Amino acid sequence: MITLQDIQDAYVRIKDAIIKTPVMTSSTINRMIDGQAFFKCENFQRVGAFKFRGAFNTVSQLTPEERAKGVIAHSSGNHAQALALAASMLGIHATIVMPENSPNVKVQATREYGATIVFCKNTVESRVSVANDLIEKHGFTLIHPYNNPRIIAGAGTATIELLNEVGTLDYVLAPVGGGGLISGTAIAAKGLSPMTKVIAVEPANADDAYRSYKAGRIFPSVNPNTIADGLRTQLGDLTFEIIRKLVDDIVLVTEEEIVQAMKLLWERMKLVVEPSGAVSLAGLLKMKSKVKIKRVGVIISGGNIDLTDFFNNLI
């Protein structure tokens, strides 16, 4: 089991590499919920998402042999860019397997961070088999985006910073997709402040974590149809175990609620947040009656959204 100590150790390891992201507040949102919300803005993190914390924590613990051979991931999202940057900062070679139909802007960004891109077909099978071939050939270390203790410990460091800055909280909210962020958040929050309730927020259109949590076994994520592209993945065995043990509830939000949350962050807080990042605010507004006069931490997970997508979703 991952402990608070693991997260504190991760924090020492990554402290000088990450951005200590600001905690923001909004009097408008505080009025809306009749409570106090503290937004941990990981959209300001390196590569625009919390993922950098776990990636750097993981890559910095590789053995000399693993470092020499390099790392690999199959992802077209924030994990790919986070791993590419963390590896390049530590002088390690990174290979990213991406579907051939990935948006050019993501390919470019990952390349700019110094990674080698290898394209595959747009299926899970192709991604896995292309990655496995490369691992066999070059001895790369595969870095899983969330079902990995070091990734989870890295993700938890955001909550250490949040609690250090604002003190005790009644609730902490974070989005759940694969479960890396909410797992790290829960371990850090319960470790530092056992009375704090930890709430995962998930799009109703990708509610596999909710169903898994309620049923006590992992459901796959089948055809998730949500704009929160970072939350379409399913839980891993590691994250599922932590969530079952430490998360107090999972709240579901609609697509419309996600869009309204993005809009509120944009208009009132002047923050560019990706749909997955706005999900936790959507959850906060949904559970309004429970958080009355409470102090609530809200993890904003990332801000990587294409201008055109953003506009098409919001207007």
Add this chain to the structure above:
Amino acid sequence: MITLQDIQDAYVRIKDAIIKTPVMTSSTINRMIDGQAFFKCENFQRVGAFKFRGAFNTVSQLTPEERAKGVIAHSSGNHAQALALAASMLGIHATIVMPENSPNVKVQATREYGATIVFCKNTVESRVSVANDLIEKHGFTLIHPYNNPRIIAGAGTATIELLNEVGTLDYVLAPVGGGGLISGTAIAAKGLSPMTKVIAVEPANADDAYRSYKAGRIFPSVNPNTIADGLRTQLGDLTFEIIRKLVDDIVLVTEEEIVQAMKLLWERMKLVVEPSGAVSLAGLLKMKSKVKIKRVGVIISGGNIDLTDFFNNLI
């Protein structure tokens, strides 16, 4: 003449009312300029702009008689909302004269902050005459948006916070419209750090401050055709005098450069910034060769931009 002491006194007066806005950095932008830029993010200030600092500083110094009668401004922009909020926080009545064709969202926001809106025709003459009638009838105190020592001192407090946080700077950049922000910035910067160069940035399509600065007399702003709507005003006698004495140069930027700067702030820094607020970054990129290996403060003045306008300008 306004002094550093006036700004320090203003800071004591407003400290508990304002948001101490974060200073942000971007490794992408630092790489672009081969220097270090520190962004003072007044888009996160109350009402979304630095204007709140000066408004609160001014309203909090009114005499009991003035407080009892209330304040007035003619504006449809950030000054109106800043004055409305500052007055309401201090229990003072505010009246805002707005052109009848003002965007509904601005009217609503100003009303939400507790002000009474009085509409006028869409001409300067109508605004002035409607305001004067109300002043005569009710004894309101007119709060000018920039040509006012208390407004200028309030605006300067952002630079006190910036320098306190990041230490000595080689340059400080701020946009210039009516000149309130750049005046306060210059007094604070030169007072705290005489070697710091103070640069005003202005849209080339509204270059009245530039021409006034070069010629040594105030030119009116005639048909300014810039998306930076906050910078269409002309200098006042007070701001002109300070700018002549303390500003080291005025840099002009094109509309395209302003749009590119907004886009960069959006995509790379995840910041929602209005065109006037992005002007100082446009200036920074324009004077790239001069700021090499320098430390530069960049004042981001505000973030109030309608979603649709934003998209239409950027895509």
